[in-house]
Amino acid sequence: MSETPPKRESKNFVEQSIDADLQSGRFQSVNTRFPPEPNGYLHIGHAKSICLNFGLAKTYNGTCNLRFDDTNPVKEETEYVDAIMKDIKWLGFEWDSLHYASDYFEDLYQWAEQLIQSGDAYVCDLSAEEMREYRGSLTESGRNSPDRDRSPEENLDLFRRMRAGEFPDGSRSLRAKIDMASPNINFRDPVMYRILRASHHRTGDTWCIYPTYDWTHGQSDSLENISFSICTLEFENHRPLYDWFCQKLGIHHPRQIEFAKLKLSSLVVGKRFMLRLVKEGHVSGWDDPRMPTLSGYRRRGYTPESIRNFCSDVGVAKFNSTIDMVRLENSVREHLNKIAPRRMAVLDPVKLTITNWPEGQVEIMEAVNNPEDPEIGKREIPFSGNLLIERGDFREEAPRKFFRLKKGGAVRLRAGYIVDCYDVIKDEDGKVTEILCTYDPETRSGADKSGRKVKGTIHWVSANHAKEMTVRLYDRLFTVEDPGSTEEGKTYLDYLNPNSLTTVTAYAEPSLQSHEIGDRIQLERIGYFVLDPDSQAESIVLNRIVPLRDTWGKMEAKGKTV
């Protein structure tokens, strides 16, 4: 009998906290929620939170709700609600139940009256500016509001009249009565309600007072019987307040746990940053394939699996780290390598003519769809004497380590024959317009009787059979690592990459014609591509998802080719 060694899987600090609470009996189950404010589109940073919350529910056999934190009507729209739900589903998650903080407005109101009656909240007549003055600063304590000692009766009366609409916007607020000298500024009598006449995307004009985040979040969690309320680090200082409200109210008390949000190199994810890119036309919309939004990645061709893998890959901790973009791209390549059928297309063509090829003859070659997955079979590609190859795959004079085609050299045409180049034709500017080769009939792919070995293999397409298609080559939007923090007098717009999108016409093997929108393929030796929704029957548009790793390009850039 072999003993299985005790296998300890490593857990992140959130899971460790959960384990401890489950063990101690503080909670019996794991109930989480993902609580976006519907004021914009979800981005890659949200993906981390989504994967965390839904993932925890799954691993602990618990539940995860979707709750829209819609307490600020001036910023929120139904359009965003719909987009958010679509993105979460696309990522591959299903919520156990759907809620809106606005569903709890009446509960919240009743609880507010309760705190007023217990003397823990009061109506304050200070204006916003006055309140700021009274609050003190980071180093000085605040002063009590002149209205702080109003009686519960008077407060109740005023609060009811606030709700009834008797006072103008901003003229009064309801505040928790805590401690104006607290070193935690969130304890300096935080606002619970503001008077705000704005139409809410769900409750319309029913309310003219709206609860703030602090007064809403914990109680919403409580009502949904959430056990672990997971949020990002900037809410750390709010946790004491979260706890204070639950305790004062004597209600089910979830545990708030904070983690570091995802920060990726060379992109900006802030709402106003992204909004400006869209509004000023630097990108085509929220789903522009260069955008870090989930809808952008979807259109770009990223798979939900690869984003999920990426999120679990980067882990969860409290350290503010920056993840290199290549991690995400790597995760995409890793998945696509396994699932994407291979095809050939030439993006920057030059003619290659096989002068010993029988005039007018066409041969059908067979090529595997994906060497990683023999299950998905083979495809047929027409081969002829008039080919197109990549201009970059030919050099008249080439360094020693250039394994592609050179004058006087030979190369294998993938899934075809070995050809020998004996001459080139140039135009008056000296630019090569045609490469003249002979082929070796003994070297047919899969039936090579020659025993010949060549160093390089290149892709090609038969000129008369090739299908023209539009290819959009995407690169990163910004040229710097951290577009968010820029030097004096510059904004992130000064670091926009002028080459973030280039469009070229490609010549592709005929089988590419039979793909559908959303299909992902690998163009051999180039990269992974997805059929864009802009595609028409006869005019296909491909988006480059991510290029293949390019060891040669790297060597060349470093001058290591000799």
Add this chain to the structure above:
RNA sequence: UACCCCGUGGUGUAAUGGUAACACUACUGAUUUUGGUUCAGUCAUUCAAGGUUCGAGUCCUUGCGGGGUAGCCA
């Protein structure tokens, strides 16, 4: 200069007081009809200084460094 949080290779994450692990990057090399993939190898004594301990990345103290917080935003 108040309070809170954080400091482990180039980048991240782990090590639950017992002798630094995993992934990515980078660099070597092998295989390869994609310079792709795959495979093998190389790259840290844990911010610093004290202390507790038989033993400290883990606990304590101080310092240094980074982040957050002064919306009637979330």
